[in-house]
Amino acid sequence: MADLSINFAGIKAPNPFWLASAPPTDKAYNVVRAFEVGWGGVVWKTLGEDPPAVNVSSRYSAHYGKNREVLGFNNIELITDRTLEINLREITQVKKDWPDRAMIVSLMFPCEEAAWRSILPLVESTGADGIELNFGCPHGMPERGMGAAVGQVPEYVEKITRWCKQYSRLPVIVKLTPNITDIRQPARAAKNGGADAVSLINTINSITSIDLDSMVARPIVGGRSTHGGYCGSAVKPIALNMVAEIARDPATQGLPISGIGGISNWRDAAEFIALGAGSVQVCTAAMLHGFRIVEEMKDGLSRWMDEKGYASVADFCGKAIANTTDWKYLDMNYQAIAQIDQDKCIGCGKCYIACEDTSHQSIHQLIQDDGARKYQINEAECVGCNLCEITCPVAGCITMLAQENGKPYMNWTQDPRNPRAEVVT
Missing domain, CATH: 3.20.20.70 (Aldolase class I)
Known part of the structure; x- marks a missing residue:
């Protein structure tokens, strides 16, 4: 013990x-x-x-x-x-x-x-x-x-x-x-x-x-x-x-x-x-x-x-x-996207409303033949912000999945989009 x-x-x-x-x-x-x-x-x-x-x-x-x-x-x-x-x-x-x-x-x-x-x-x-x-x-x-x-x-x-x-x-x-x-x-x-x-x-x-x-x-x-x-x-x-x-x-x-x-x-x-x-x-x-x-x-x-x-x-x-570090040392090449477990989804639409109204419009609302609603992630638009996961009332229904993109670690001090980026030799 x-x-x-x-x-x-x-x-x-x-x-x-x-x-x-x-x-x-x-x-x-x-x-x-x-x-x-x-x-x-x-x-x-x-x-x-x-x-x-x-x-x-x-x-x-x-x-x-x-x-x-x-x-x-x-x-x-x-x-x-x-x-x-x-x-x-x-x-x-x-x-x-x-x-x-x-x-x-x-x-x-x-x-x-x-x-x-x-x-x-x-x-x-x-x-x-x-x-x-x-x-x-x-x-x-x-x-x-x-x-x-x-x-x-x-x-x-x-x-x-x-x-x-x-x-x-x-x-x-x-x-x-x-x-x-x-x-x-x-x-x-x-x-x-x-x-x-x-x-x-x-x-x-x-x-x-x-x-x-x-x-x-x-x-x-x-x-x-x-x-x-x-x-x-x-x-x-x-x-x-x-x-x-x-x-x-x-x-x-x-x-x-x-x-x-x-x-x-x-x-x-x-x-x-x-x-x-x-x-x-x-x-x-x-x-x-x-x-x-x-x-x-x-x-x-x-x-x-x-x-x-x-x-x-x-x-x-x-x-x-x-x-735990400063923001500037976070990996700019890391990417995660949301995934909805359809077996756990109760169709409340809270994730869709939050994303559509206040975030990145990356969740599709699909109306089934029987009138039921289904929600799917538009992976091309998802930025991995976690808002849908936070607003979902069902634990474990929406999860964030890391994406393999083959890119190496790069923080903001090294990012070429940063006008003050450090030169990496």
């Missing part, structure tokens, strides 16, 4: 599934319940200076799909609203009771050396395994010069990271904000400051919806609202890209990454790990479905690893990085 245990930046855990710093990790009661059902670690909800932050009511909103499926989740909750003394006491006890689980403490303090120098020994005395620097919170705290206000300035990221490495022996994980043009810049700064790892992504600035009766965005607080942090399955593609950018950047290559963003099942986790994440953090899925989802996550990942012959998480960590 596959071994799910990990050693992430020197932090050991029985499995890679950690709860992210958020409401689910705000107190000992929640964390103990999480450990009881099998979570490998937690990042305790962000601690700050006393007096603690004060939250508002309401705090959450959502972006829904069909049947009220929550696609994206928005929150305007701040860091912990409990005192430092209570949090530190509970962290100490939980770590004592659960020594095999990863206990990471998230921190957010002003950009002042004295503040960081004071808190770090207190956290270290709890027995925690590491600290995570919250440089990502996009709401409330940036207005106070913290959170994303720090994460968006690489110089600040490097400076505070260096302070934490100077005043603490614990592994330092820097949590990055996605609300930035180039995620590689703060990641490089974190590494330059001595970070042992980075975690990403934190939440994305968002307004999920407007109540058109009151003309107020949700969540509504006394007739007004504000932007919040967006998370959930909708942000997964953005998170995967940012993880990949750091994993394949020569300046940060090899820097451990804790992947966050829309992880809802074992497959999501496997994708993050394949792009270089050594651990994964979950929040929204646990809030929507409860802590027991980790049981399916562990079981599913273990079964898949057994099927693929991976004995440990490290065996496939980063496997997809080498296959």
Whole structure:
């Protein structure tokens, strides 16, 4: 059976599934319940200076799909609203009771050396395994010069990271904000400051919806609202890209990454790990479905690893990085065309409408003698864009087939159609 245990930046855990710093990790009661059902670690909800932050009511909103499926989740909750003394006491006890689980403490303090120098020994005395620097919170705290206000300035990221490495022996994980043009810049700064790892992504600035009766965005607080942090399955593609950018950047290559963003099942986790994440953090899925989802996550990942012959998480960590590149290095001579499995086709015509109206008019609609519709690919016109495959409601009905054309690999830097192509001799 596959071994799910990990050693992430020197932090050991029985499995890679950690709860992210958020409401689910705000107190000992929640964390103990999480450990009881099998979570490998937690990042305790962000601690700050006393007096603690004060939250508002309401705090959450959502972006829904069909049947009220929550696609994206928005929150305007701040860091912990409990005192430092209570949090530190509970962290100490939980770590004592659960020594095999990863206990990471998230921190957010002003950009002042004295503040960081004071808190770090207190956290270290709890027995925690590491600290995570919250440089990502996009709401409330940036207005106070913290959170994303720090994460968006690489110089600040490097400076505070260096302070934490100077005043603490614990592994330092820097949590990055996605609300930035180039995620590689703060990641490089974190590494330059001595970070042992980075975690990403934190939440994305968002307004999920407007109540058109009151003309107020949700969540509504006394007739007004504000932007919040967006998370959930909708942000997964953005998170995967940012993880990949750091994993394949020569300046940060090899820097451990804790992947966050829309992880809802074992497959999501496997994708993050394949792009270089050594651990994964979950929040929204646990809030929507409860802590027991980790049981399916562990079981599913273990079964898949057994099927693929991976004995440990490290065996496939980063496997997809080498296959992720810049657009200009893609093979211009590669060609694929769509193929419709007529036995699976239900004749809905969604592929035809999508292709005819918005793509390349490469699907023929044929009306049979009995009035039934049949759809066929016009191979001469098909550019292999995948739109028909995506719109088809039947899995496996439309597939993309690679075409043998006898042409060698040629990327855009070599393509003679590129006015700036490199001369190949």
